[in-house]
Amino acid sequence: MSAVSIAVFASGTGSNLRNLYAAQQAGEIAPGYLSLVISDKPESKAVAFAREVGLPVFAIDHKDAGGRSVWERMVIRELHKHHVTLVVLAGYMRLVGLALLETYQGRIINLHPSLLPAFKGLDAIGQAFEAKVAETGVSVHYVTADLDGGPLIAQKRVAILSEDTIETLTHRIHEAEHEILPKVVRMLCQIHP
Ligand code: GAR
Numbered sequence: 001m002s003a004v005s006i007a008v009f010a011s012g013t014g015s016n017l018r019n020l021y022a023a024q025q026a027g028e029i030a031p032g033y034l035s036l037v038i039s040d041k042p043e044s045k046a047v048a049f050a051r052e053v054g055l056p057v058f059a060i061d062h063k064d065a066g067g068r069s070v071w072e073r074m075v076i077r078e079l080h081k082h083h084v085t086l087v088v089l090a091g092y093m094r095l096v097g098l099a100l101l102e103t104y105q106g107r108i109i110n111l112h113p114s115l116l117p118a119f120k121g122l123d124a125i126g127q128a129f130e131a132k133v134a135e136t137g138v139s140v141h142y143v144t145a146d147l148d149g150g151p152l153i154a155q156k157r158v159a160i161l162s163e164d165t166i167e168t169l170t171h172r173i174h175e176a177e178h179e180i181l182p183k184v185v186r187m188l189c190q191i192h193p
Contacts, residue, residue: 004189007036007084009092014046015174016090016111016181021053023182032189035082038075040094056082072097079104086188089143090181093122096143108143109188111181113173115139115155120148125173129166135159136169138176140184153188156180 006029010017017037023029037050042059050057058078065071076099079087089096089110096108114124115137121127128136137157144150156176160169 002031004032004085004192005035005083006032006086006088006185006189007038007079007082008034009038009087009089010046010050011039011041011044011093012046012091014044014049014091016177017046018049019178020088020090020182020185021049021055023185028182029186029189032086032185036078036084038078038092040071040092046091068094068097069099072099076100076103085192086185087143088181088185095147098145101143101145106142107192109140109153109184110143110148110150111177112139112141112148113177115157116141116148116152125170126166128160129164129169133160136173138173138180140180154180154184 008017008020020029021034024034034055037055037057039047039059040062041047042061047057047059058075060071062068062071065074085107087104087108089108112124114128116139119127135157137155139152139155141152142150156179158172158176
C-alpha cells in the first residue's frame with residue numbers, strides 16, 4: 001500500500017490534531033501520514049503544537065493573505081507541494097471555498113460535534129445541550145458546498161446525562177471524536193491509497 005499524505009486544517013485548541021499525531025506515532029493511521037497543518041489562526045494552540053512536533057505548517061490569517069480566495073490559492077499550492085491527497089478539517093471553523101472543494105472533491109472530510117443533520121454550524125455542543133435532547137454525538141462527513149451537509153462517513157452517539165454540564169458533555173464529545181477520527185482516516189487511507 002502506498003503512503004497517503006494528509007493535511008489537517010486546525011484553528012482551535014488542536015486536541016484532534018494531537019490525537020491524530022499520536023495515532024500516527026502509534027502506527028494507527030498507516031498508510032496515512034500527516035504532512036502538513038493548515039490554519040487561518042497563526043496564534044492557535046493547534047499551530048503551536050504542530051510547530052513543537054516539527055510538522056510543516058502553513059498558518060496565515062485570511063486578512064494578511066489579502067482575502068479568502070487568495071488564501072485558498074496559497075493553500076492549494078501548499079497542498080500540492082506536500083503531495084496531499086486527503087484533507088481533514090479538525091476544528092477549522094470556516095466554509096471551504098469552491099477552488100479547494102473542486103481540487104479535492106471527495107477527499108476533504110470534516111469532523112463535527114453533533115449527530116448530523118442535527119445541530120449544524122457553530123457551537124453544535126451548546127446547541128444540543130440547550131435543546132435538552134437525550135443524545136448528541138459526533139460525525140465525520142465528506143465536505144461539499146452545503147455547510148455540514150455532505151455525505152456521512154461515520155457517527156458516534158453520546159448520551160446527554162441529567163447531571164451533565166456543558167463542560168462534562170464537551171469532554172465526552174471530544175473523547176468520542178478522538179476515538180472516531182483516526183479510525184475514519186485510516187479507513188480512507190486504506191481504500192484510497
Ligand atoms: C471539535 O469539537 C470539532 O468537532 C469542532 O471543533 C472542535 C475542535 O477541537 N468542529 C466544528 O465545530 C466544525 N463545524 P480541537 O481544536 O480540540 O480539535
